[in-house]
Amino acid sequence: MAIERIVIVGGGTAGWMAAAALSKLRAGRDVAITLVESEMIGTVGVGEATIPPFLDFNRLLEIDERELLSAVQGSFKLGIQFVNWGKLGDSYIHPFGNYGYQMEGISFHHVWHKYKAAGDKRPIQVFNLETMAAHFGRFARTEDYAREDLPPVNYAYHIDAGRYAQFLRGYSEKRGVVRREGKVSDVQLDGENGFVSSITLEDGTIIKGDLFIDCSGFRGLLIEQALKTGYEDWTNYLPCDRAVALPCLREVGSGPLPYTRATAHSAGWQWQVPLQHRNGNGHVYCSSFMSDDEALDILVNNIAGKPGADPNFLRFTTGRRKKFWNKNVIAIGLAAGFMEPLESTSIHLIYTGINKLIALLSLDGITHAQEDAFNRLTGKEYARIRDFLILHYNTTSRDDSPFWNHCRTMAVPDSLTEKVELFQTNGQIFREDDELFTETSWAAVMMGQGLAMKGHNPMADAIDKMSIRKEFDAIEQSIRFVVQHMPTHQDYLNRYCPASA
DSSP states (O other): OOEEEOOOOOOOOHHHHHHHGGGGGGSOOOOOOEEEETTSSOOOOOOOOOTTTHHHHHHTTOHHHHHHHHHHHHTTEEEEEEESSSSSTTHHHHHEOOOSOOTBBBOOHHHHHHHTTTTTTOOOGGGGGGHHHHHHBBOGGGGGGGOTTTTTOOOOOOOOHHHHHHHHHHHHHHHEEEEOOOEEEEEEOOOOOOOOOEEEETOOOOEEEEEEEEEOOOOIIIIIIIIIEEEOOOOOTOOOOOOOOOOOOOOOOOOOOOSSEEEEEEEEEEEEEEEEHHHHEEEETTTTTOOOHHHHHHTTTTSOOOOOOOOEEOOOOEEEEEESTTTTTEEEEGGGEEEOGGSSSSHHHHHHHHHHHHHHOOTTTHHHHHHHHHHHHHHHHHHHHHHHHHHHHHHHOOSSSSSHHHHSSOOHHHHHHHHHHHHHHHHOOOTTTOOOHHHHHHHHHHHHTOOOSSOOOGGGGGGGGHHHHHHHHHHHHHHHHHHOOOOHHHHHHHOOOOOOO
């Protein structure tokens, strides 16, 4: 059956990202795209930090960066700072760019380990531009330097997710997407194939469709409530199941940091996402080890500014649907699963879900091959991200609370155990199945958490020490040059993309 009517159930970031991307279909085919949402239903809105692939999504839509950041009161992000994760008092940055560069085919951290053993005292962080710029609160884009011999600046954004959804709503409606206000009261299934045939709104309106995108959040209105797809629970690996969000007004004279901060507490962690006009704050915690009142008290006492709204408590179960694409329903965003925002993957998973849908979509109909490919690829993606998140908890040295004792001693997937053992043996990191996180990402977190490489790739020993020193000196000097010539993050925002009202 040909796909002539696409219905998106739910708005928010997921719904309007899907609508904006799919609106490009209308340039070549007569496809009706309808988005149903209710202003009476709030959105979670905790995913305000992004990672670099998010820039690709906006480029796909041909959205001007300055216009976007001004509209969403956004700021730039060079990485994530983790505080108190390895042990109390520790701090490290997971940067977006690489440490140095490959030398004679060997990843930089192997060569650095060799040179460190030979007496060089420089920490690996000085060989990463994003880490050094973040440390000094500075920012600029690669385009601002007309020199090819300087390292590129890798970045993402901090955005107001509500404003971003509104921005994409305007974009989508200009391109023919029709928004319908209302709550879904009933879902009709085809008696022969079990496909969703239509939805009914509370006012009695019936909206028929050939393909449905479920962006209804945790409820999974179509994927779960209608199709009974099932859910794979990962709380045995990632036990946090609560969050409280609380935005705050920024103190006068304090500019936004060019990075996200994740601070570990006694039974979870706190996020700080600096926008131009406020900080987004929240506390993710485990209800088995901490009460709601205690979690809120910790958050209120650790925010830099006056609260700008009432606290918003959230409940979640970390995991994923057993199928992301079931019959003619594709779940995107929280309807597909939940991964806590420790590594800012929430919006990324929306983008990659949409990207895979577009790649597999055929307007001539739906096949089992499409469904199977989407589910297999998305399942692998969730599992790789899951392992990376577990890494932060399980490789801690903290023993100051029952929660951290539990995390440090809990069983973890074999895939993660293998990754850790290989790194500790000789620093080897294998990036599998086009997984999101790079060698640098794994190395940054492993070393930041206190995992030490016992050795390195022996091929690094074949590189001459003097040539290594020259290369290292050149990398450090070029990074120092760029950072010294960068404006402060606040000055850059003021000049490049000042927030609109």
